[in-house]
Amino acid sequence: MNRFDIKDFSYERTLNEDPNTRSITLLGSFSSSLIENERDPAIIRIEKTALPAFSDGLISSVSCIDNTDIYTWLFGWLNQSEDRPDVKINIVCPATEVHVRKYSKQQLCIFRETPLIYERIVKPYIDAFPASRTQWVRDIISGRSEAEKILFRSTSDIDGFLILPDMKWDLTTISSLYLVAITLSSDIKSLRDLQKQHIPLLKAIQRESSTVVKKRWGLDANQLRLFVHYQPSYYHFHVHIVNVNHTGFVGMVVGQAHLLDDIISLLELDLPDELSIFQRMTLTYGLGEQHGLFKPMLAARADRLVPGEDTE
Template identity: 55%
Template sequence: MSHSAAPKDLADLRRFRFERVLNEDPLIHSIALLGTLSEDPEVQAIIRIEKTALDASDAPRLFAEDGLIQSVKLEQSTDIYTWFFGWFGEGRERDVKINVVCPATETHIRKYTKQTYVMVRETPELYRNVVKPYVAAFPASRTQWVENILQGISEQSKLLYSDSDFLILPDMKWDLKTVSSLYLVVLVQDRTIRSLRDLKKSHLPLLKSIHAQAEKVVSQKWGLGPGSLRMYVHYQPSYYHFHVHVVNANYEGGMLGMAVGQAHLLDDVISLLEIDSSEGDGVFQRMTLTYSLGSQNKLLENIQAHGGLPA
């Protein structure tokens, strides 16, 4: 192959001599490599590899006897949630991660259905009259998988840190392999904290400890230094047991869960509580919170039924 010729087949591509990784994007599952395709080391080449999207027309035969997915490996399972990695053939890298929810409730079906979003302005009154009763009515079964972890029934081999107040472990969305997309979750033992709305000044020691231990864990295990993490809390959260998301600051895929109005940085939460009064309701009980809700979300129906209007 001449210096100026582009590769024409797999034989040409096999001439590639890898030098280094230029970029990797966990969001779109791509990687860019620098190396050479010729015998002349001065003539460099860049090869970018991106996993292709799944075709919806292949859905009926994904798990058929002669279907696309040829093998799977169980990654983890807790209560109604199970995760696998799947392969389309022998000798391949993991092609897909397979998440299973079974048995799936109507709420789960709504959550995973494509929907439009509207902005909701949740005043303290709206929270007390509609949102708080909605959260209180959730059956314990919805967070049984969290209880299983907190009580030592499941996921104990994956714990990165544990004490009487909280524990840290890899989030189900992380592949446990790619540090650039590192994603951990912190689950607190205090069952009275359901969401951001329940936080008060008295919780400052807990939140500061979470911040410090998360930094310590990633420093010791993966060598990530100060400023390498983005820690945040969702409101509304996907489940009503207080937890903190801990992701690599360079993980762009995490932006899907960091939309304005949804993600609240742990540092900002701590700062607000530090300047808050220690008497009566705290800042998160007094402030109006604006966020988006999907059209399939039952909470949105409750808010609209109560006369609450989108922002």
């Protein structure tokens, strides 16, 4: 049930505009539902929905921009349709300063995270991550929210997981299909925590994702891209499940996205009694300047905690 009247949104400033995803993110406020005459800070992200398959009557009118030889450019307007919205709107309210930084346009910088840097800087950051930031995940796992959206739930509390549509998907356009598998246990925070013993869990996610998507949407396993983010947006292990043709998603860039197939293969190379490969390897990725790790990682670079100079 929608508790926000979009007409009540009071615009303050634009946080980001992304022509690649055809989206805009705005900062503003809504009337508070708790305190009379007060307003809660809010973030609205508006993105164009995917174009539907062409059909007669889809385009209502056009206007010519220009033409030359065999080429013509037109502006076009689609017919309004109750079952085909023009935009998808995501609302975060009340929004914190952390949310504002997350959704603001950011300059990126590439960092190399050695095991030493992970232990000294990144792991303490992850361990200190506020529980409130993942309360929505626990609400999903417990069934307090989005219970009707669950597509699959395993019975194991230790190696269990569930699969549901990601909030970024419009639930309609198969070419942009986007699901997420979330582990029931919070023991695995990130890619760094994965060990050989987790291979059955990862293969089960791989298997059940394929089964769910094939049964509901008719896509084969080789039409899916399964990957894990590092750094992730929240520290409760989850796997992204996306139509392989959906290439416009920013989170699939090199460095941040690690294919689940590759993760499993690397873990299979580990010997039983040694540290996991993800505890031993250096990971390279980009961070935005508003990320909580950005300044500590810059400081680590200045302190020369870089590959080749680790002494411990």
